[in-house]
Amino acid sequence: MCEAAWLPSRSSPTAATSHPMQTRCRQPSRSSLMPRRSRIQTITHAVQVPVNDPLLVVPAMAAVTKHIGFGVTCNLTYEPPYLFARRMSTLDHLTRGRIGWNIVTGYLDSAARGMGLARQAKHDDRYETAEEYMEVVYKLWEGSWEDDAVLRDRERGIYADPRKVHRVQHTGQHYRVDAIHLSEPSPQRTPVLYQAGASSRGKDFAAKHAECVFLAGPTKDNTRTTVADLRRRAEAQGRDPADILVFLGRAVVVGRTRKEAEEKVEEYHRYASIEGALSHFSSITGVDFSHCDPDEPLRHEENDATNFILRAFTVDSSETWTLRKIFGEKGLGSRNEPLVGSAEEIADELQSWVEDTDIDGFNLSRVVTPEGLEDFVDLVVPLLQERGIYKRDYAEGTLREKLFGPGRARLATSHPGASFRTLGFSAAPSQTIIPAAE
Numbered sequence: 001m002c003e004a005a006w007l008p009s010r011s012s013p014t015a016a017t018s019h020p021m022q023t024r025c026r027q028p029s030r031s032s033l034m035p036r037r038s039r040i041q042t043i044t045h046a047v048q049v050p051v052n053d054p055l056l057v058v059p060a061m062a063a064v065t066k067h068i069g070f071g072v073t074c075n076l077t078y079e080p081p082y083l084f085a086r087r088m089s090t091l092d093h094l095t096r097g098r099i100g101w102n103i104v105t106g107y108l109d110s111a112a113r114g115m116g117l118a119r120q121a122k123h124d125d126r127y128e129t130a131e132e133y134m135e136v137v138y139k140l141w142e143g144s145w146e147d148d149a150v151l152r153d154r155e156r157g158i159y160a161d162p163r164k165v166h167r168v169q170h171t172g173q174h175y176r177v178d179a180i181h182l183s184e185p186s187p188q189r190t191p192v193l194y195q196a197g198a199s200s201r202g203k204d205f206a207a208k209h210a211e212c213v214f215l216a217g218p219t220k221d222n223t224r225t226t227v228a229d230l231r232r233r234a235e236a237q238g239r240d241p242a243d244i245l246v247f248l249g250r251a252v253v254v255g256r257t258r259k260e261a262e263e264k265v266e267e268y269h270r271y272a273s274i275e276g277a278l279s280h281f282s283s284i285t286g287v288d289f290s291h292c293d294p295d296e297p298l299r300h301e302e303n304d305a306t307n308f309i310l311r312a313f314t315v316d317s318s319e320t321w322t323l324r325k326i327f328g329e330k331g332l333g334s335r336n337e338p339l340v341g342s343a344e345e346i347a348d349e350l351q352s353w354v355e356d357t358d359i360d361g362f363n364l365s366r367v368v369t370p371e372g373l374e375d376f377v378d379l380v381v382p383l384l385q386e387r388g389i390y391k392r393d394y395a396e397g398t399l400r401e402k403l404f405g406p407g408r409a410r411l412a413t414s415h416p417g418a419s420f421r422t423l424g425f426s427a428a429p430s431q432t433i434i435p436a437a438e
């Protein structure tokens with residue numbers, strides 16, 4: 001990670017904007033020192049540490065809520081599809097159909113090392129593996145149990161009709177399965193599928209599988225182009241482009257007046273960790289910035305981490321960006337500049353993004369929790385409701401129905417997962433003979 005020597009002091013209220021930085025890092029060579037050094041930064045500044053298992057907190061939250069949906073990011077690279085499919089089905093039961101899955105494949109060599117590998121697989125190869133993974137989980141979720149398999153027939157002592165519970169037989173390059181799915185059909189069967197692919201391969205994957213897409217669009221032009229491209233790719237896959245909802249990632253700092261919002265931002269800057277922000281930037285871009293000059297223009301390099309972020313600051317930008325420019329002026333623990341303003345201004349801005357870019361909504365990220373989200377709910381949501389562009393009540397039904405409308409509890413028929421519905425593939429029924437009805 002970058003040397004603390006050129007980093008702004010935390011105690012300076014205006015550190016992030018005006019602290020005189022040394023222009024050169026003390027340069028450690030790219031060496032085996034790096035993992036240890038970056039570990040120090042990430043642990044010290046809590047950069048994605050600790051990372052508890054998000055799936056385990058969902059049942060507790062589901063038990064005390066009725067409508068909220070749970071879109072959970074789960075990395076498919078290190079877990080067999082058979083076990084994962086069962087866990088998601090279980091959660092879909094426990095939440096009564098409110099579970100979603102943000103499909104990711106990882107970007108960290110450190111994660112691969114934790115799983116006993118030397119390094120992660122190549123970027124596009126991960127997507128190829130993910131394609132097969134999706135095929136397996138679709139077969140389990142959609143194809144193993146027919147809708148009317150479960151009888152719960154007390155008279156005849158029959159739980160389910162074994163002729164309607166099919167053994168999934170999959171033999172592929174990465175996975176083999178020869179078993180029935182262990183959960184009976186849950187309200188949604190397949191969880192609502194989220195994805196955030198930003199590379200060309202990633203966008204193809206999203207266009208094929210995603211029902212909701214997270215997008216990081218730096219400008220309206222860029223966002224409009226990306227959304228149109230995504231919908232075009234979905235159509236090319238035989239899907240209805242309206243069956244993909246696009247949510248733009250934004251952080252918001254709102255006050256009752258613009259001045260109040262600006263004062264909050266100023267206060268937040270006092271606590272922001274530039275070391276943490278840079279550490280995170282290094283990990284997601286896969287570029288070791290520890291031996292960087294903070295005033296040197298950033299250059300693009302393709303690697304096996306996440307490429308679109310560095311690309312946005314280099315190839316896709318007409319401006320010249322340096323680390324100091326990104327983090328010195330803006331970094332509230334993030335490379336992304338929050339929207340700052342009064343509730344009216346924030347509402348105007350969000351509304352204009354929806355109208356100008358064809359996005360469907362926002363993935364609000366926090367600057368400070370829970371304060372930032374509470375402010376948004378208290379100040380911005382009522383205005384959006386007054387304008388008739390935000391719901392006043394939750395729709396009934398599963399998460400998928402809340403997103404796409406009544407009758408849409410299951411995957412759309414044009415979704416590739418739907419092609420694995422019972423008898424859509426060669427599945428062997430279980431052999432037990434069901435006793436005839438009296």
Ligand SMILES: Cc1cc2nc3c(=O)[nH]c(=O)nc-3n(C[C@H](O)[C@H](O)[C@H](O)COP(=O)(O)O)c2cc1C
Pocket residue numbers: 073075102103104105106107195196197198199200201202203214215249305306307308
């Ligand atoms: C809210 C959110 C959470 C994400 N969490 C993860 C994660 O935990 N693991 C991961 O590998 N990628 C995560 N990503 C990154 C994306 O899934 C994706 O890999 C990234 O946008 C780059 O896409 P690309 O590889 O196609 O360029 C997340 C993205 C978003 C928007």
